[in-house]
Amino acid sequence: MRTFVLRARAAPTDSAKLLAGIGGEAHPEILAHVLMNAIFVAQSHREDVTVYLVLESTPDYSRTVRFEPRAMHELGGFDERALLGKVAKALDTSRGMGKEEERPVEPGVTVRTVSFERLVQQLSADHQLFVLDRKGVPIGEQAFGANPCFLLTDHIPMPRKTFGSLERLGATKLSLGPRMLFASQCVVLIHHALDQR
Numbered sequence: 001m002r003t004f005v006l007r008a009r010a011a012p013t014d015s016a017k018l019l020a021g022i023g024g025e026a027h028p029e030i031l032a033h034v035l036m037n038a039i040f041v042a043q044s045h046r047e048d049v050t051v052y053l054v055l056e057s058t059p060d061y062s063r064t065v066r067f068e069p070r071a072m073h074e075l076g077g078f079d080e081r082a083l084l085g086k087v088a089k090a091l092d093t094s095r096g097m098g099k100e101e102e103r104p105v106e107p108g109v110t111v112r113t114v115s116f117e118r119l120v121q122q123l124s125a126d127h128q129l130f131v132l133d134r135k136g137v138p139i140g141e142q143a144f145g146a147n148p149c150f151l152l153t154d155h156i157p158m159p160r161k162t163f164g165s166l167e168r169l170g171a172t173k174l175s176l177g178p179r180m181l182f183a184s185q186c187v188v189l190i191h192h193a194l195d196q197r
């Protein structure tokens with residue numbers, strides 16, 4: 001199983017703001033691009049993937065939306081409107097939730113009021129954690145177990161102190177080369193590298 005966690009630091013947890021923000025400073029389109037490249041292939045989708053989107057621009061709690069394509073009945077389109085529509089539906093479902101609650105949104109999609117740090121701590125129990133960083137181990141030199149989990153951000157960098165906490169959880173910094181790429185481009189390169197093995 002391949003797991004991707006996108007820490008979307010600028011993404012609003014208000015669905016109307018999320019949808020209105022496309023092309024603006026929050027760049028919610030990044031969420032759609034990551035979902036598209038993590039889940040879809042031509043005329044099909046990947047079954048062995050789980051994607052977590054953690055939206056952090058919030059007046060109360062981060063919203064973590066989990067997508068499990070193997071359990072989804074309705075994948076819908078892969079355009080930005082369709083994909084962000086699914087995220088918006090999850091945000092609407094999460095209205096009024098208290099801290100660390102979970103609600104089903106539709107088959108294969110759930111929303112939780114859980115922070116990035118807490119989520120990653122939980123995933124560390126049964127996943128091999130990798131935080132994407134240009135100065136990390138080149139992906140070609142890294143061995144992967146059965147459950148790698150890749151941690152990415154939107155256009156806002158991971159806070160410096162987070163790297164320390166991730167290191168304590170056993171995360172390895174993983175590099176895809178010297179060029180700064182979009183998170184969605186990292187996802188494609190990771191899939192490609194794992195598909196070769």
Ligand SMILES: C[S@@+](CC[C@H](N)C(=O)[O-])C[C@H]1O[C@@H](n2cnc3c(N)ncnc32)[C@H](O)[C@@H]1O
Binds near residue numbers: 154156158176177
């Ligand atoms: C657009 S980048 C983030 C840019 C942000 N301004 C920064 O300095 O981190 C989005 C994500 O892709 C990762 N990333 C981009 N290029 C990479 C590379 N060549 N190797 C590994 N990770 C990369 C970043 O670490 C980040 O998680």
